[in-house]
Amino acid sequence: MTEATSCGGVVIYRGKILLLYKSYKNRYDGWVLPKGTVEKGETHEQTALREVKEETDANARIIKYVGKSEYSFYSFHEQIVKSVHWYLMEAEGYHSKPQKEEFFVDSGYYKFHEAYHLLKFPNEKEILKEAYEEYKKLKSKNQWGIRQRR
Template sequence: MLKEISAGGVVFRRRGEQLDLLIIEDRYMKISLPKGKQEPGETMEQTALREVKEETGIDGRVVEPLEVIYYQYYHPQIGPINKEVHYYLVEALGGELTPQIEEINKVTWMEPDRAWAVQMSSGYENNHSVMDKAFTLLNLKKGNLS
């Protein structure tokens, strides 16, 4: 079975006392995190930062690793694929929010309580623990849905 390795991140920014998280809605109308396939010669961190930039327009820096998740999906032309995704906590350094329209419907900054709520209600279940780890590292409260 084919194995695919990707990397991505939970992206945050600070504006004074306010902290926001970057949330994307993918082409399947699900809440997700920016991620994508590793290219030859890239480290996982480089992949994560490139994918954040490509999918959202945001430049960032890796703060620290969050989690590696594993799942399987079915590709119509290839068949079942084992997926491994390395997620990092990424601090936004600049750039303009620009969704990669081939991959995602929209990208937006959200306050943490709203980001947690949309992840729990409309996000992929395998991203719940990734968000949880980011909230812990950023010392954020998760609201009523935790």
């Protein structure tokens, strides 16, 4: 068994959530949130920001930590136990461009109910719900996007 740690973001701009569509050799197809593996010397926040930028080309900033998801899978007959640390992020705009080298073929911003139903993995759906509730709370208190208005 090997343990792995990744970090990612629930990236929101004007109420819409950024998703990626991955298509890998017809063996894997589905919509996901941007995330990736922590590199040596990186903090979780640095990893989340780097992975969002690399996978989507979106400029975003971290608003707050929203939680951790855990799952396991098999790779080459070895069990991998993965922890993913998630951050609520605010994008600077609607720009996104999927990273072709990682087999992402599409990206875009979707309304919550669309994003929720598009996401492939149940654990990402749960993180999306938690992050979106936090977004709505901050927005209702006029604390979302406040730094951009200074």
